[in-house]
Amino acid sequence: MKAFDSIKHWETEIRRRASSLLLRTWYPPPDSKGPCAALMPFLHWAERLYALGLRRDQERARKRCRALPAYVVSLGNLTTGGTGKTPMALWLAKHLHDAGWKTAILSRGYGRKKDSVSRVPSEGPTLPLVERFGDEPVLMARKMPATPVWVGRDRFRSGEAAIRKHQAQILILDDGFQHLRLKRNLDLLLLDTHDPFGNGALIPLGPLREPIESISRAHAVLLTRADDPERSGKTRRYLREKFPGKPIYSCRHRTVRLRQGLAGPVLSREHFQHKPAVAFAGIARPEAFFESLRRLGVRLSRCLGFPDHAPYGNAEKALLMTAVREANAHFLITTEKDYVRLPAGLQSIVVTTELAVDFGEEEAAFLQFLEAKIAEEKPGMPL
Structure with missing residues (x-):
């Protein structure tokens, strides 16, 4: 079982790093060629193939x-x-x-x-x-x-x-x-x-x-x-x-409240301001979520980003629990979309942020x- 969990941990880590690399290629800083410069000829070729397939599929649709x-x-x-x-x-x-x-x-x-x-x-x-x-x-x-x-x-x-x-x-x-x-x-x-x-x-x-x-x-x-x-x-x-x-x-997306779980008690923002928290998210661009928490005054000791729609198995759970222990965190905070993908044991201890469109x-x-x-x-x- 430990060997299986170790394999899953490395699978999770590889997916996280690949996702991060892809995002830095797609959204490079100004005046940057991005981290995948060596792969550009292949990616240009693949882009042309994608464009051809897209036109064919749309005409058929x-x-x-x-x-x-x-x-x-x-x-x-x-x-x-x-x-x-x-x-x-x-x-x-x-x-x-x-x-x-x-x-x-x-x-x-x-x-x-x-x-x-x-x-x-x-x-x-x-x-x-x-x-x-x-x-x-x-x-x-x-x-x-x-x-x-x-x-x-x-x-x-x-x-x-x-x-x-x-x-x-x-x-x-x-x-x-x-x-x-x-x-x-x-x-x-x-x-x-x-x-x-x-x-x-x-x-x-x-x-x-x-x-x-x-x-x-x-x-x-x-x-x-x-x-x-x-x-x-x-x-x-x-x-x-x-x-x-x-x-x-x-x-804009406004965080209207933080609550225990998906439908539990609402927690005041003052509750988070002087206690360390670990935030995690498996969404397309988790940095925006982490920044929204900082704007609320949440004291983030660790931020963990996972690939979009990532499942939360034993390896991910172990990673989160390790982060909580090392940061001596009082709270584990995530998005509502991540919450529904969590096993029941994790759902019982996380705080979620409720968004509203404004x-x-x-x-x-x-x-x-x-x-x-x-x-x-x-x-x-x-x-």
Whole structure:
């Protein structure tokens, strides 16, 4: 067993280092060639192959595109990794539900072991559910139990199920910008203002799933993590110049509370200010999460980043417990998305951060845009 755990530890360490290397290649500092300069000829060749395959797949998808008898809102991004789609999907689902719409969320379910069309349960132990449905669908179902979450590679079939079983009028297509086989009524594209395009190259040379020109396909662009006015302004000016007339709205992700577990007692921020904590996250760019904790005044003794969607087995648990002992930490803090992937023993001792999407002064304008777009097609009842 010790030998097995040692192997798993090294697998975890290799994945962490490979993920870090890739991110530094995709998002290099200014005037830097990045750490993979020797691999650039190969990566350029692979990028061209990816571009050819992308054009072929998109042409095929457009020919097979089908429409559902509901209003489909797609949330997606241009790059791999996180731009805040899950918090945005929850924000949108809550608004539509509160406005009286019968709404459902459709997700592919990243990392799930089966591909059948299924509804994600809104209760029960999360780790077994993550293995069946993926971490983000499980989190959304847990946070919005009144809005059914359906998973399946074929979003058309998932949508049919949501309409048939829940009479859904509006379908939120999670991570749907590249899913061209399903007709959508509204395409909302999310861009992270901290670094919206990375090095500007396609996978695997860069983080882009599609060329930047694909932004023209979106009905509106949502600039996420828009905390820095200078960076947000720079991105907005670029988009206005390159895509004139495109509606653009800015929002930020605000930590509204820290709590024990996912639904336990809320903990005051003062509770953390003078006691050491260990933070960890297996998300696309964990540094942003760590920085958000520092801004709250949390005293971080250690920060551990894992690959996006990484499972937490014995090796990862041992790494975390070692960090807690060495730092003499009072708290172990992670994201809600990481929480649902944790074994029950770890879930009982971690603190999570609850995020909220905040459009600030632009919220009224974005809601007006959203409601006007839905009203154009009148899927069932007025807003």
